[in-house]
Amino acid sequence: MNRLALTVVAAGVALTSLGAAAQFQKPEDAIKYRQSVMTVMGNHLGRVAAMVQGRVPFDAKTAADNAAIVVMMSKLPWVAFGDGTDKGMPTRARPEIWKEPAKFKDLENKMMADAEKFDAAAKTGNLDNIKAALGTLGRACKSCHDDFRNEKYSN
Amino acid sequence: MNRLALTVVAAGVALTSLGAAAQFQKPEDAIKYRQSVMTVMGNHLGRVAAMVQGRVPFDAKTAADNAAIVVMMSKLPWVAFGDGTDKGMPTRARPEIWKEPAKFKDLENKMMADAEKFDAAAKTGNLDNIKAALGTLGRACKSCHDDFRNEKYSN
Numbered sequence: 001m002n003r004l005a006l007t008v009v010a011a012g013v014a015l016t017s018l019g020a021a022a023q024f025q026k027p028e029d030a031i032k033y034r035q036s037v038m039t040v041m042g043n044h045l046g047r048v049a050a051m052v053q054g055r056v057p058f059d060a061k062t063a064a065d066n067a068a069i070v071v072m073m074s075k076l077p078w079v080a081f082g083d084g085t086d087k088g089m090p091t092r093a094r095p096e097i098w099k100e101p102a103k104f105k106d107l108e109n110k111m112m113a114d115a116e117k118f119d120a121a122a123k124t125g126n127l128d129n130i131k132a133a134l135g136t137l138g139r140a141c142k143s144c145h146d147d148f149r150n151e152k153y154s155n
Numbered sequence: 156m157n158r159l160a161l162t163v164v165a166a167g168v169a170l171t172s173l174g175a176a177a178q179f180q181k182p183e184d185a186i187k188y189r190q191s192v193m194t195v196m197g198n199h200l201g202r203v204a205a206m207v208q209g210r211v212p213f214d215a216k217t218a219a220d221n222a223a224i225v226v227m228m229s230k231l232p233w234v235a236f237g238d239g240t241d242k243g244m245p246t247r248a249r250p251e252i253w254k255e256p257a258k259f260k261d262l263e264n265k266m267m268a269d270a271e272k273f274d275a276a277a278k279t280g281n282l283d284n285i286k287a288a289l290g291t292l293g294r295a296c297k298s299c300h301d302d303f304r305n306e307k308y309s310n
Contacts, residue, residue, distance in 0.1 A: 023198075036191035076195070076224075
């Protein structure tokens with residue numbers, strides 16, 4: 001291991017989650033990663049929702065900046081739902097994710113497409129556009145959560 | 156609450172973390188968010204490190220895509236270190252973050268600047284450039300973790 005590698009390891013970067021053949025070495029690495037992505041995505045979606053609902057003043061640039069984060073996050077969690085990642089640490093992922101992969105994939109694609117549209121709407125700077133696109137994206141989130149996410153965490 | 160709001164709440168988006176005056180309603184919302192950002196950042200930094208170390212084949216586009224995520228994440232966690240977020244759920248954040256804010260801010264700015272340089276290096280597609288910039292960024296991570304992050308989580 002060279003000096004750079006040691007430096008990065010010392011920095012606490014999650015190198016253990018990276019095998020040569022897989023991005024996650026252990027199921028819990030994948031679960032923690034996908035939950036983290038969802039947390040970040042939900043937070044930034046929520047910041048735009050707060051503007052849409054009038055709880056914070058609308059600012060077009062802030063909305064666009066948040067939407068850019070949402071669309072980037074929307075692409076990330078899927079690689080972390082690999083076989084064997086149904087348990088390993090507390091998760092709300094339902095077994096149906098691995099029993100109905102085609103249906104899960106459809107909803108994943110719908111969410112990513114709706115996130116792209118949300119990002120495009122945010123770039124227009126028009127609050128009505130943003131509100132409509134956020135509603136569509138929110139429904140895409142909900143439809144997948146309804147079918148594939150439990151209310152409670154289990155190991 | 157209008158229909159859109161209800162849809163978004165039903166989708167499980169973390170709206171509770173968004174007050175009118177603060178992005179996080181409870182300390183645990185801030186802690187969970189900043190930990191999630193760090194997890195995502197570390198994962199994508201690690202994916203580039205795996206290329207630099209030769210554990211996975213170098214692919215310039217993949218490196219650049221990962222670096223773009225790293226630089227976006229590098230800007231996010233700081234707002235979640237507000238007063239009162241030193242406890243609330245298990246955290247490795249040391250009290251020194253709030254006792255030495257100027258020093259913390261300096262290291263925060265250094266890390267963001269080094270992440271920008273890492274992103275720029277990744278865009279060149281040159282592995283040597285990427286390796287050098289990753290080393291610099293890794294040292295910025297480490298210097299902040301050394302001073303402001305505990306080894307173990309505490310409540």
